[in-house]
Amino acid sequence: MGQTLTEKILAAHAGREEVHPGELLNVKVDLALANDVTAPLAIEAFRSMGAERVFHPGKVVLVPDHFTPARDIAAARNCALLREFAREQGLEFYYEVGRVGIEHVLLPEQGLVLPGDLVVGADSHTCTYGALGAFSTGVGSTDLAMAMALGEVWLRVPESMLFEYVGELPRWIGGKDLILHTIGRIGVDGARYRAMEFTGPVVDALSMDSRFTMANMAVEAGAKNGIFRADEKTRAWLEGRARRSFQFLESDPDARYAEKITVDVSKLEPQVALPHLPSNVRPVSEVGTVEVDQVVIGSCTNGRLEDMEIAASVLRGRKVHPRVRAMVFPGSQAVLLEMVRRGWMEVFLEAGAAVSTPTCGPCLGGHMGVLAEGERAVATTNRNFVGRMGHPGSEVYLSGPAVAAASAVAGRIVHPEEVAG
């Protein structure tokens, strides 16, 4: 019986020839990640375990990105805890404000995650790295402490679901629209405990940035991981970044899938997820008249170069609607620097948008753009749960960067062609 890509990676890290869905494995991890929210608990558990040294100082990465630059004294204390631990353990990869990025943009950019890797992170969007052909999944802080101490975690082999995207990709449609549409179709627990494998001619033609966006939101369908086959685009993207050698794997033609779903993208419109679930998805033309107070462009979902380029192309020579606060959050220092070099920074500032240093900030209602009661935002982030961006009486609509930028200009949620032709 053939194996899926996910099964092959799990088998390789469990020292096995093959594995089967439902089996329990003790797997070796190539990288263990935590942030300023989850690392304090993980460090505490690490100490309670009686652990003294991390299993490998080059394979444990701490990224203070959620409440940084420290929003208050408690956040500063947590960051200090990470910093001290990183120093004490001699961690090779620890990133300070000014060099930091949002973890799931930063790690791939730094060449720390490679095809065939097995990565766990104490953050649910760790599934983002599936875009590179890695198995990566979110765990809690105590699980992460085990990974830091032993370099291993327990995992159950998930069943895989195959998603095949076919047809002609219309203008204005990107990875965000494909994944929102998919989640809308299967629901927020449509892939619960499963692997989502993305294939087909449309994803083969998709940019790496759009693939990251899609893998990022696999958890929004309840999945354990999202994964793409690494290809020549992956190889080109890794050029000059990869810090180790890596391996390209792919699913066997006779691999077993719990379900196969084909999505024809030819007639797809830009997609919007209405409050308060990422599965509450409609084509933009069916959203109705929705005025917005705030527009957020960025995050680990859409904070990469392609996203900034799209947003800049829509905002070039236009103005943010007088009633709207538009905020741009690049995913990393490198993305921000490119924005400056390519002149997009000027586009955003002239349009009347605010541009931030990389941080999770408003995505989780942390700081730098929290919503008041009754306020409404359209955001390129990944979650629109009650209270996600601030007051429980506020609302978040999710979209890709084109819709978000166009909505900033129009002051209401619109199709990008309404603003940018």
Next chain:
Amino acid sequence: MSEGMVLEGNAWRYGRDIDTDVIIPARYLTATTPEELGPHCLEDLDPEFANKVQPGDIIVAEENFGSGSSREHAPLAIKGCGVSCVIASSFARIFYRNSINVGLPILECPQAVKDVETGHRLRVDLEAGTVENLTTGNKFQAQPFPDFMREIISRGGLVEYVRERLRESKAGGA
């Protein structure tokens, strides 16, 4: 989580897809202890909950409880407000693991969820995996834990499990 425990408390019944952002909103995530987190548990969904919940009470919810973020603060907040157990039709993956790891008893039992309303008196036998609704008189059998979860539970949680492994490897390496 200690096995063989019988829990009794009043039910607080909620719907499906209760996510970790409403279990404990991100604005409180700079706190790390159950004591600090407990008073904010579910406050965006049900502002009365944390004030009114009594020690031993039981949260009952429909499908996909604990979806969203991997924050272990969610099961800690539930423990911190005195809840003894969560019964749901199904749990989101990371929340399920986290609860076992931090010692919050959870049971998957869709039949019981259908039978329960807020205020019902429930008795839960963790070892037998049964849920008894003392108000309606009905009794239900929950899904058993997978074997590996049992092993972790029987060793006293993940922290103890790793502690033993580290001790063994030190002894072996000496």
